[in-house]
Amino acid sequence: MKPETIGLVLIGFIMVLSIGAFFYTPYDPEHIAVLERFRPPSREHWLGTDHLGRDVFSRLAVGARWSLLIGGLGVLIGGMLGTILGAAAGYFGSKLDELLMRSADGLYAFPVILVALLAVTVLGPGSRPVLLAVAVGNLPVFMRLARNQVLKIRNEPFVEAARALGASERRILFCHVLPNAAPVLLVQAVLSLAGAILAEASLSYLGVGIQPPHPSWGRMLREAQSFAGLAPWTVLAPGILIAATVLGFNLIGDRYAQGR
């Protein structure tokens, strides 16, 4: 079975799960029933219950929505902004290029987690600092990529031809260069999404990401850690799901990235 097919299957499954969760979950993910705590997986609770008696499956399904939303939005914002800046750098060159690339280098010095921690101190814990951190983290990546793509493409023959025919620089940029750069950027977006999901999970694990009572995969692992021996399913299920999602995106992205 081809790797990208596996990837598509995994992502497809996660998508169905998270979208389906809008309409139906076996239980209310936030419903506490302390007498039902630590039930192992069964027909009533497909993945068992956690330390407060909440249904793990329902929480995972709703948590998927949050992870994908935050990851997706962060990559979108960071990606678009980065692309614009990078394309400008590549297209207009010289001083602007220098300035933007130096800034990108500077941003590289800030690992996503560090940005998130600083954002947390300003905004308080929650989904916003995570979003900010993911966006900022992707900025230099897309800047560099867009810039390099633009540099490569602007000297292609068909672009020269367009210029010879009298097309304005602006028209060339938007109608010829960027559309050709798009595939590569999209692939990067997919790969970045994988990283964003991991980042969100890590931040929620540290306690500074998505806050209760909203379910979040990372936070579920944080709460489950104390009970790993007592209720292993509370630790295994979220971890496997995170891995599956990230793997899925990586497989898809890698297949098409090879063309790079």
Place this chain on the structure above:
Amino acid sequence: MKYTLTLIVLAAVCVLAPAAAVSGASLRIAVSADPDTFDPTQAVAASTVEIAFNIYEGLVKAAPDGTLVGALASHWEVSPDQLTYTFTLRDAFFHDGRKVTADDVASALNRARDPNVSARWSDFALVESVEGSGSEVVIHLSQPNAAFLYTLAEINAAIYPRDAQGLASRPIGTGPYRLVEWRPNQYVRLERFEQHWSGHLPYYDEVVFRIIPDQNSAVLNLLSGDVDLIPRMEASVYHQVAYNPAVKVEAGPMNLVQILAINNQRPPFDDIRVRKALAMSINRDEIIYGAAWGFAQPLYSGISPAMSAFFNDSLADVNPYDPERARELLREAGMSGLHFTLTLPADYPLHVQTGEIAAQQWKAIGVDVDIELVEWGTWLERVYTQRDYDVSIVGLAGRLDPHAILVRYTTGNSRNFFNFSSSEFDRLVEEGLRLQGPERAAAYKRAQEILAQDVAGIFVMDPEQLAAMRREIKGWAHYPIYVLDAARLYE
């Protein structure tokens, strides 16, 4: 004959040896937070007090049953008008070898009541003067204050040398242990003080407080033998040690009051019917089971049963669990669609889980609750200082004297972040300072009744303190304050 004599001597040694101090024995204790500072004028964090209890002493000291025993004072007298306290000092030495003089005592206490120096100066507000000469220290108060002696047992009244500098990281006290090394985030190491005034040396030569914030880690260290004692194990990890034959757990009341704090001055919470409705829809059993794993006692007012002399045990029916009545009350107050924010301190899983359960209980009577987690610094700033909150949850630490606990609810008190106000309550608390014995207890019991009737807040539980330790360790005793007495432990 010689053989028999040797045997007798050997037998005697074997019998007597365990009671004698053993050199080289080290006690490793797991605590979850670093101390903040060992300067008695600044120290307020519970984690500091827990450790500093072994390093510093005051004129008097707390005993496990909450009474006071003499520490640097061998005995004391109170004048009939309760305004003059005369302490007779005993012979004692500081950790740096110097003798304790009345000057040192006067200096330390005068600094403790200086608003420019001390963080807890207001506790000593009624003190007019402190004078020391010879082996006596005389303290004059401006008013009678039944709680005053207890204040002298707290860390902020600890005695240190008159000219001591840098106490924050190099404390010099008179306690059974002295600080040898402090590595922030790692450990605090204490060594036995050989010249302690009691003449009695603790069993353990060395006590190391290892800073292990993660409970699972602490428990694993206990099970593997890298740690000997976890004085405050979280109930959620109890199951990891419950059936282990090498470990025992001593449970006892913590004298902590967990309160669902309601902002009394913010509408609609200024309407007592709303507060009562919230109180009557709380099912304490579910919370005690769900958040504290059964290790807690329910509370109905501001004083814990741990303070048995003053505890009012007849308040369970003031706001009984009655969701239907609660709904009715909300309707009467016109608040059937009540919607508010529950602000929780993220650093305390017990309070967070209590909040999650309580929110659901309120949802059951139609109240919509948004949970907001904030970290401790923000909680202090927003909820405690600026009182910008609807409802919150926190644990109020135990003190030795009921006055210190109840004064929090008096009108205008700096600690009254509940914004509660009752003139009758204020009067009772003030009176209580001047009364003694059963009269004092009666005043405080009535005060507790007012707190419950007027719903100053919803008092939930006093969680038990679970001390997990190696089976061989003996001598453990629970204190009604946040301290750890290492000197009484032995094997």
Place this chain on the structure above:
Amino acid sequence: MGTYLLRKSVSFITVLFVVSLITFVTLQVLPGDPALLILGTESSPQALAALRSRLGLDRPAAVRFGRWLVNFVRGDLGESVRYNIPVSTLIRQALPVTLNLALWAVALALAGSVLVGVLSAAYGERWWGRLAGVLSRLAMAVPQFWIGILLIQLFAVKLQLLPAGGFADWRSLILPVLTLALPRTAVLINMVQVGMAGALRADYVRTAKAKGLPWGKVLFKHAFINGAIGVATAAGIQLVQLLAGTIVVEQVFGLPGLGQLLLNGVLQRDLPLVQAVTVLGAVGVLVTNLLMDVILAFLDPRVRFD
């Protein structure tokens, strides 16, 4: 090479300045009062004011930043608002833990990836080459802290072989180093494989083989160097991620390193501490990048004349 290094050094310093500025500005805007946090909820307004003045919190921000910068250059990192001891002392105590953790993880990641990468590229068609590929894919996808939790359960709880947390001796580092190194190794293996595969397919390699040069020499001189270039190019980013990963791993295993120091500092609004550790972290990242750039320049002549 000389101008190359000079240029790199200049940007190094500029970026450092920007980083400390951003950090400082960020921390000024937040709610929360360090004085209240230190003295606690029972303190008097006077004591709070006195402490604020002692810490210099009442002077304008620009002045404070300026002073901090000057002191930093001189090596004085200020005094921690929470612990009342010099920040440099705290860092000095925490640094060995993090350095050990990071360096051993880096060593493991590099060694492991080169070994596995070379072997699987050379014998890639065999089944275990592909298996390594699949496993490394998986290792990249799994959250680091989850690996840590599982390792603790297996080795510390069930088998009781290794300590679960805290920093007692070298054994305490085994699980954390493994946890930290695993995902990075996986990515680097990939890099090595790609680099080497590309090299092995290249014309000049086939020519060398056709000329009858010994396979081992070919492998090393051409393929391996290319693989190493591949690693060096990617390693910069991976190592940065590894350094960032120490924050989470230290949390999982309760290691008293710089990551924990930073986390606590952020939660306590300990401005001097957070400022110093953040800038130090950036220094670490930039130094790593610089190192990788130098190695890359050394391996790949094309870079030097860029």
